[in-house]
Amino acid sequence: xxxxxxxxxxxxxxxxxxxxxxxxxxxxxxxxxxxxxxxxxxxxxxxxxxxxxxxxxxxxxxxxxxxxxxxxxxxxxxxxxxxxxxxxxxxxxxxxxxxxxxxxxxxxxxxxxxxxxxxxxxxxxxxxxxxxxxxxxxxxxxxxxxxxxxxxxxxxxxxxxxxxxxxxxxxxxxxxxxxxxxxxxxxxxxxxxxxxxxxxxxxxxxxxxxxxxxxxxxxxxxxxxxxxxxxxxxxxxxxxxxxxxxxxxxxxxxxxxxxxxxxxxxxxxxxxxxxxxxxxxxxxxxxxxxxxxxxxxxxxxxxxxxxxxxxxxxxxxxxxxxxxxxx
Numbered sequence: 014x015x016x017x018x019x020x021x022x023x024x025x026x027x028x029x030x031x032x033x034x035x036x037x038x039x040x041x042x043x044x045x046x047x048x049x050x051x052x053x054x055x056x057x058x059x060x061x062x063x064x065x066x067x068x069x070x071x072x073x074x075x076x077x078x079x080x081x082x083x084x085x086x087x088x089x090x091x092x093x094x095x096x097x098x099x100x101x102x103x104x105x106x107x108x109x110x111x112x113x114x115x116x117x118x119x120x121x122x123x124x125x126x127x128x129x130x131x132x133x134x135x136x137x138x139x140x141x142x143x144x145x146x147x148x149x150x151x152x153x154x155x156x157x158x159x160x161x162x163x164x165x166x167x168x169x170x171x172x173x174x175x176x177x178x179x180x181x182x183x184x185x186x187x188x189x190x191x192x193x194x195x196x197x198x199x200x201x202x203x204x205x206x207x208x209x210x211x212x213x214x215x216x217x218x219x220x221x222x223x224x225x226x227x228x229x230x231x232x233x234x235x236x237x238x239x240x241x242x243x244x245x246x247x248x249x250x251x252x253x254x255x256x257x258x259x260x261x262x263x264x265x266x267x268x269x270x271x272x273x274x275x276x277x278x279x280x281x282x283x284x285x286x287x288x289x290x291x292x293x294x295x296x297x298x299x300x301x302x303x304x305x306x307x308x309x310x311x312x313x314x315x316x317x318x319x320x321x322x323x324x325x326x327x328x329x330x331x332x333x334x335x336x337x338x339x340x
Contacts, residue, residue, distance in 0.1 A: 028084035034258040038079040046266040055273045065285035101137045181305030202305040225336040232275045238268040240320045251315040252290045288318035
């Protein structure tokens with residue numbers, strides 16, 4: 014006699030620790046940071062990496078002390094992932110209480126009330142869901158992640174990267190399910206298609222007459238402050254874990270030290286090594302999901318580095334406009 018068994022199990026995900034930025038003690042952080050003598054701490058003669066790490070250490074320490082965290086369980090997909098009013102929540106609680114009573118004694122009156130409350134809950138939840146989905150496109154203009162987060166929350170499964178073939182381009186090779194091995198396959202493939210510039214001096218182009226040469230720029234504190242206030246708080250941090258929400262909240266307190274480091278970077282013509290690092294995620298493009306060649310790398314770089322890049326871009330654009338170099 015032969016039996017075929019189909020076994021199902023609930024995968025227990027580890028709780029995810031999240032930061033509660035809305036409850037952060039930003040007043041205390043500002044008090045601590047504003048007492049620091051940045052001119053003395055971030056000396057020009059210091060190595061830029063040392064200066065950056067000194068600032069980074071202070072901000073990370075404030076983050077750890079004054080931004081609370083909590084563990085959030087990984088909820089199942091397909092749940093009601095939209096706001097509900099207190100009245101509806103109370104009805105749901107009442108429905109759950111009645112459901113337990115029915116299980117205990119199956120009283121006809123209790124079942125009658127349960128059916129009534131259940132129908133009310135269903136009607137209200139559907140109405141709230143329609144209203145929420147109707148307003149999603151408007152919210153997406155301010156927070157693009159909102160609509161995609163909602164769509165993601167309604168999917169029944171969350172697919173990671175499945176088994177990969179050892180050879181990134183050959184389906185005839187063996188597959189691996191080991192995460193470390195899969196990561197190495199992707200890293201090796203991404204590295205193989207990355208264009209490496211040769212070591213040594215940058216080639217010197219043919220000499221041409223220089224007209225209206227762009228002068229060395231000095232970044233002002235108010236410019237740094239403007240860009241800190243313009244940060245989008247829904248974006249993800251880079252390797253340094255400095256979240257845009259935190260940087261924006263304490264903008265007035267950190268504009269000066271960031272300005273010092275930005276100008277040191279311009280003067281020394283170098284950037285901190287930390288800014289050259291990024292977190293890489295593999296995003297599926299199309300085709301066979303078991304082949305590494307069908308994934309593309311997406312990098313998360315330092316938010317602070319991006320601020321400096323935007324400031325330098327403004328300098329270049331302004332120079333080109335002033336000298337009518339734009340068509």
